[in-house]
Amino acid sequence: MTRTFSRIVETVADFFLIFIIVFGIYIITHGHLTPGGGFQGGVVLAAGILLLLVAHGFSFARKIPEELLSDLEAIGGIAFILLASLGFGQSFFYNILWHEKLAFAEQVGRFFSGGAIPLMNLSVGLKVVAGITSGMFALSLFGGEES
Amino acid sequence: MMVYLTAFALIMLGIAGMLFRRNLLKIIMALSVADSGAYLLLIAIGYRSGGTAPILTGYEGGPMVDPLPQALVLTAIVIGVCVLIMAVSLVVNVYRHYGTLDVSELRRLRG
Amino acid sequence: MNTIRSILAVSALLVILFTFILISFNPGYGLFSFGHPEEKSWRIALYKYYIENGANLSGGANIVTDIVFDLRGYDTLGEATVLFTAIAGALALLRRGGAK
Structure with a gap:
């Protein structure tokens, strides 16, 4: 249970984890321009963490505190709802940052466009990463305690 | 046109598997x-x-494909993952409690 | 018990088959107009509205993201709730000791 694969597998997994994380962050931050978004990038990042989990053995999951994941998911959800309620003058989910040209208001196709959409991508990506990672950790840690 | 047939074949295969398999993990698959x-x-x-x-x-x-079903499917995929996580954790608890995954063995109550 | 199960199975498969026939003979998006939906159908009006106005309404170049996060944001809010509830339920079921 402590060491499931050889050191070669662990090293290669650590090496490729960098690229997976960069790719996931790219997908999240460019979600309003290219294919992708918060959910997809979050699942890519969670797959990277799953690779780490498989390569290092399931006991690796004990090193990451549950409180961190819980806090990350809470921050993502609260940020999403706050961003949605920014436009309460018009309606819930009114994209006031884009319509009033407050921030992220360059022309369509630039990186700083889309109003609240990139920020919502970030928050939802954080939420999906934390949620799916904590689900995987709970499934992998189950039953290892009492036996 | 083949895509419709493939989709319905997948749905029917899944429903048949859900109805005719007895193992809970295979039902989830x-x-x-x-x-x-x-x-x-x-x-x-x-x-x-x-x-x-x-x-x-x-x-x-040129023409674009319809974006609305893609957005709804994106929602549906995440909800499918949620259902999968919830179902697997329930099955893990069922195995821990009853010691079996067979559906027909689960009928009797046990303290 | 096996006969009830077989009847259930056959009826479920029949329902799926009926849905298949219903969808495949729809003139708007059916099997025989695959890729060429009729221009008059309601779906094309919605499609054209999203394609032409989606970027101006919410500012993203990716129209799918516009729909998910702005035009149909309530869907995403409910989905985030489902994700949170499912993870919380799984963690409560799988915590140390499990469900007693």
């Missing part, structure tokens, strides 16, 4: 297969021939 069939069907309904992705970055004219 069949549920996932039926999910995939539904996603494929929705995406195929939104297709337009010769269409490109509904993205304005690097758009060079």
Whole structure:
């Protein structure tokens, strides 16, 4: 249970984890321009963490505190709802940052466009990463305690 | 046109698996297969021939496919993952409590 | 018990088959107009509205992201709730000791 694969597998997994994380962050931050978004990038990042989990053995999951994941998911959800309620003058989910040209208001196709959409991508990506990672950790840690 | 047939074949395969298998894990696998069939069907309904992705970055004219089913399928995929996580954790608890995954063995109550 | 199960199975498969026939003979998006939906159907009106106005309404170049996060944001809010509830339920079921 402590060491499931050889050191070669662990090293290669650590090496490729960098690229997976960069790719996931790219997908999240460019979600309003290219294919992708918060959910997809979050699942890519969670797959990277799953690779780490498989390569290092399931006991690796004990090193990451549950409180961190819980806090990350809470921050993502609260940020999403706050961003949605920014436009309460018009309606819930009114994209006031884009319509009033407050921030992220360059022309369509630039990186700083889309109003609240990139920020919502970030928050939802954080939420999906934390949620799916904590689900995987709970499934992998189950039953290892009492036996 | 083959896409519709494939999607319905996947859905029917999933439902048949859910009804005829007795192992709980295989039932969950069949549920996932039926999910995939539904996603494929929705995406195929939104297709337009010769269409490109509904993205304005690097758009060079021509028809676009329908973006609405893609957004709904994106929602449905995440909910499918949630259902999968919840079902697997329930099955883990069932195995821990009863010691078996057979559906027909689970009928009797046990303290 | 096996006969009830077989009847259930056959009826479920028949329902799926019926849905298949219903969808495949729809003139708007059916099997025989795959890729060429009729121009008059309601779906094309919605499609054209999203394609033409989606970028101006919410500012993203990716129209799918516009729909998910702006035009149909309530869907995403409910989905985030489902994700949170499912993870919380799984963690409560799988915590140390499990469900007693």
